[in-house]
Amino acid sequence: MKSPTISAPRSSDRRRWPDMGRALLKVLDRGAPLFASLLLLLIWELGCRLFQVPSYLLPAPSAIVQGALSVSLESWLGHIWATLRVSLQGYALAVIIGIPLAVALANSRLLSRTLYPQLVIIQSTPIVAVAPIIVVVLGAGDAPRVAITFLITFFPIVVSTVTGLLATPPAMLELSRSLGASRLREVKNIQLPFAVPYIFSALRISVTLAIIGAVVAEFVAAEDGLGFFIAFSTSFFKVPQAFAALGVLVTLSLVLFQLVSLTQRLLFPWSLPDAEK
Amino acid sequence: MTFRALRSILLALGVSALSATAGAADKIRWLNDWLPAGDKAVIYLAVQEGLFEDAGIEVEINSGRGSSDVVTKLGTGAADMGTGGLSALLQAQAGAEVPVTAVMSIYTKQPDAVFVAKGAGIDRLQDLKGKTLATATFSASNVTWPLVLEANGMEPDAVKVLKVDPGAMGPMFATGRVDGTINWITKLPAFEALMNDAGKEIKVLPWSEYGFNGYGLSVFASDRLIQENPALVAKVLDIYKKALRIAIDDPAKAGAALKAMVPDVDADIAAEEFAASARLIDTDVAGQDGLGAFEPELLAETWRWVAKAQDLPEDSLDPETSVTREFIPE
Incomplete structure (x- = not known):
């Protein structure tokens, strides 16, 4: 008697997980252009900091925001x-x-x-x-x-x-x-x-x-x-x-x-x- | 009756039109030779001090893109008065009839200089042999540079010169891509701010210390304005000279006046820039001949450098015809 009660949530879990996975994929797919841009900005920022690129050569995004402000x-x-x-x-x-x-x-x-x-x-x-x-x-x-x-x-x-x-x-x-x-x-x-x-x-x-x-x-x-x-x-x-x-x-x-x-x-x-x- | 009425209306209109002309403020379209910066602050100071308003003159300030741009725009009537290097005017007039006249000198020393990094082993012009300098593509300095080298016993191509955009010169210098730059000395504060970021200091080699003498920045007026309204030219020069004196005494005021009209400017750097240019204005020569004067021998020397640089016969222009001393204020 117990097994169905245990297996029931499992099966719904199984159903929910792919649902969530699909939803996540959908969000990722929709936001792909935005995420790509954000990733690029992050690489730009990190690159500038890591290689200590002076702001008069290539300013990091944070420096550009500061410049704008x-x-x-x-x-x-x-x-x-x-x-x-x-x-x-x-x-x-x-x-x-x-x-x-x-x-x-x-x-x-x-x-x-x-x-x-x-x-x-x-x-x-x-x-x-x-x-x-x-x-x-x-x-x-x-x-x-x-x-x-x-x-x-x-x-x-x-x-x-x-x-x-x-x-x-x-x-x-x-x-x-x-x-x-x-x-x-x-x-x-x-x-x-x-x-x-x-x-x-x-x-x-x-x-x-x-x-x-x-x-x-x-x-x-x-x-x-x-x-x-x-x-x-x-x-x-x-x-x-x-x-x-x-x-x-x-x-x-x-x-x-x-x-x-x-x-x-x-x-x-x-x-x-x-x-x- | 109708005719009389019509005549009186016409007369009334005519009189009001006449009085409107007499009452209208004189207007002057002023053109600086470059983008707003401390060394261009004098005219802005004159506005902020209310000198133009007191004299009933309306002034519109625009920024040219180099001295020859100012000469062209004054000549074609796009502006009335402005500032520019005297060499640019002499050069233009040697080739063609350009209806523009220099009415007052500002720099009695040439502003051109070489900026190098301190501690790079460059202490005099001769040490530049084999080095690389950056210069602005359209700078008038480029024409004179080989002659300055020659006058100092060097081959004209002893120094490699890269022509680049003015905005790229500082970064190239700061990163060591070039050993130095060719600039007007008035640009020193902006370069110093940049080089400090890079942890370097600047050493200046002014060309005036290597035999390059002559009048630099001067005030020009279009011949049309000089003919049509000479009193206005005299008034504007009087105002300009007053503002010049105020600025020399208090560069910070000049910086603040520029900031008030061009908010994007950094007032402190602008004040420093004006102070740097004041060293070219308030000189022994100006002390001796008076501020604004054109002394014949120095004028002739200014032309000789231009003639040589442009490969022109010296008698192709009498530099006296390019200037007038009629309006120089006391």
Whole structure:
């Protein structure tokens, strides 16, 4: 009589253990990216301490946190806002000009033959080399920085949107033409919806490029912003502070990238690939 | 009636526009030659002391990226006045018409120096033979360096020079990747802070002790401003000189003023940096000729170094045309 009472919990134990094991595996699987990052930080920290790497060569994560805390919140917010302001202005300009330009290029053979080569030339010009000239021409203020950011971001938007617009199945266009739809409706209701996945993949790439553009511009001429702060910190050999600013830049890029993805998910859920729906 | 009414309205508008112009504060766009640091503190001190406000001048301070950047931006009208090495201006004007004029000298000694580690057996320039130095890629010092070596009986390539990013120089020096660096002497406090971390001390070899003489940092103004509003140039220089004197007497005040306007700066290091630069300002030469003066012989010597470094004929520029003594305050 006793044996079943003893064996009962055993069997439930047996059942519970694999359950817990499975749950643990699930947690580990879900948190894998986070755990990997934490492990990397730990190795970084230990490596710096073990080999006594000076903070002006490679600061340990703890030194970077200290460096970040040594700067006032007000100062951080000021620099973040300056970089964000320039990035978003340049990015917005690139979207506002890039997408209509792409529509024009996709629909006019003449335009694509005349303008496209110019765009390729602009894209092939190393912006870093031209940046000082842009600053001299456009003077102080946000204008030159916005222009540099715009130049870096708009090309991927144009190219990708044109590709998307041209990916519209010709049969659809023929059908709409046979039904007497206007050119505007054709673009609005057929071509643009087909291009949405292409446009958003370009918007995602460009938003991270916008941050790069703002930083490049700040290296050349600026009084605030995270790029300026990195140049400024290294001029005093405050490398941990510069790394902290780098961390903030990466975070900013990631947040903007996710925001663009979220926008697509909310506004155009049908345009997502099946795996992401 | 309507015409009269219209005329009186127009007149009233015209008068108010005129009075608005007269009442508007003079505005000056000032450009320092590098990122905010103690040796650039004078203009910030002038703002913090209220000197510009008292004179009814609105000032906007920006940071250039080197002396030649300042010359370019003043020449193209992106800024009105600023500071930069006089050599950069002379060099620019030897090649082209650049509408910029030096209006006041600040450093009467050249700021360039070699920093080496104490106890490394380098006591004079000649001991650098076979050693490696780091220098900033775009530093104007690079052009003069071979000439300084030659003037001291050394081959121009006797010392190996690595061109690197300014931010990398200190760490390379501290870790012993290079035996020393070529810097402006004003950078000494920042380097000392870094080298202390590495348990080392710095020995300075100023080029001015090895025959490199001339005016260094000076105040420039765009020719457009000099023509359009000479009174403003004079006023700004007067303010600048006042602030310079306050800073020389009390470098801590200069450091604090810079900190107040650029919060990321370390006020103590900034004060030390200004004190280091004051040794180039408050010199025997300045004592003799007066603060801000351009003495013809020293000016000519400044140009001779530039001409030699750039391989230009000495008569390709009369350095007197690059400066004006009209505005130097008493």
